[in-house]
Amino acid sequence: MEIKWHGQSCFEIKGKSVVVATDPYSEEIGLKLPKIKADVVTVSHGHYDHKNVEALQKENAEIFVAENPGGYEVKGVLLEGIASFHDDKGGTLRGPNTIFDIKMDGVTICHLGDLGHELSEDLVESVDGVDILLVPVGGTYTLDAKLAAKVVGDIEPRIVIPMHCQIDGLKIDLDSVDKFIKELGVEAEKMDSFKFDKKDLPVEGMRLVILACS
Numbered sequence: 001m002e003i004k005w006h007g008q009s010c011f012e013i014k015g016k017s018v019v020v021a022t023d024p025y026s027e028e029i030g031l032k033l034p035k036i037k038a039d040v041v042t043v044s045h046g047h048y049d050h051k052n053v054e055a056l057q058k059e060n061a062e063i064f065v066a067e068n069p070g071g072y073e074v075k076g077v078l079l080e081g082i083a084s085f086h087d088d089k090g091g092t093l094r095g096p097n098t099i100f101d102i103k104m105d106g107v108t109i110c111h112l113g114d115l116g117h118e119l120s121e122d123l124v125e126s127v128d129g130v131d132i133l134l135v136p137v138g139g140t141y142t143l144d145a146k147l148a149a150k151v152v153g154d155i156e157p158r159i160v161i162p163m164h165c166q167i168d169g170l171k172i173d174l175d176s177v178d179k180f181i182k183e184l185g186v187e188a189e190k191m192d193s194f195k196f197d198k199k200d201l202p203v204e205g206m207r208l209v210i211l212a213c214s
Helices: 051-056 123-128 145-153 177-185
Strands: 002-005 011-014 019-022 039-044 065-066 070-076 077-086 096-104 107-111 130-135 161-162 188-191 207-211
Touching: 002 161, 002 207, 019 096, 039 077, 039 096, 077 123, 096 123, 123 145, 130 145, 145 177, 177 207
Parallel strands: 019 039, 039 065, 107 130, 130 161, 161 207, 188 207
Antiparallel strands: 002 011, 011 019, 070 077, 077 096, 096 107
């Protein structure tokens, strides 16, 4: 499996036979979305920097779109959309957010979307057994570094990959990933993309993977 980060909350997850994309953005944010020929796309919420599904449909008109809470099964990929909020005021400031658990090739990847609050006990149980956690860390509109580190501690994934943070060209004002690295206290492994087999995932402890925007 290979995971590429294209900036903001957009990932391209390549499995053995299926490609899943997450939260494709509009180029209004200052970044250029690459061509992604995905089979499935997840959308955490309807804001312009997360729901440019049309760009992916140009590459594959038959792409399956998951954007609401609930269970889905597509081409052997199991998706579980879990209701949450974009803020810590029950969604009254920025609306709802859908967390997606993505199970493919025997690996569970959790994309938190634009989560804006701590996880309740019920939510922690809902995302139990996560191998790879994709977590927003930039603050302002989502979790900040301190709260993101707490959420990581609650979920206890084997791999952590931060997202939704400041990078060159982004027109949205967010914190850099450096604050999160310091807050989490785990040595960062920087790489262009994360290629792995299930057997490579750590049995104990946790790895922090910092992906370059590609």
